[in-house]
Amino acid sequence: xxxxxxxxxxxxxxxxYEYAINEYGRQEEILGTHKAKVDLAxxxxxxxxxxxxxxxxxxxxxxxxxxxxxxxIERGKIAPSLEMLILLSDRFHKSVDSIxxxxxx
Numbered sequence: 544x545x546x547x548x549x550x551x552x553x554x555x556x557x558x559x560y561e562y563a564i565n566e567y568g569r570q571e572e573i574l575g576t577h578k579a580k581v582d583l584a585x586x587x588x589x590x591x592x593x594x595x596x597x598x599x600x601x602x603x604x605x606x607x608x609x610x611x612x613x614x615x616i617e618r619g620k621i622a623p624s625l626e627m628l629i630l631l632s633d634r635f636h637k638s639v640d641s642i643x644x645x646x647x648x
Contacts, residue, residue, distance in 0.1 A: 584619030591617040593635045606630050
């Protein structure tokens, strides 16, 4: 901490938060609030590709979801649950990471 910054902080001209922003950068870097981008359409496409020739109804029975629910996931309208990702990983011998981010990541 520079002397000038320490003086300003000590004299309450600005808060500890403001000091951290000035010294270390953006709020996202300090608080770790940077959100990862999720491509639901890509995840759904990978799940559809894994399913291959298996009917949605057949896979739904294994996943304990309705056909409509699986359809929404495959079309990228909703995200798969963690439980579903684990079941898919077990069924198709793929990592959850590869289902979420693709083979190259």
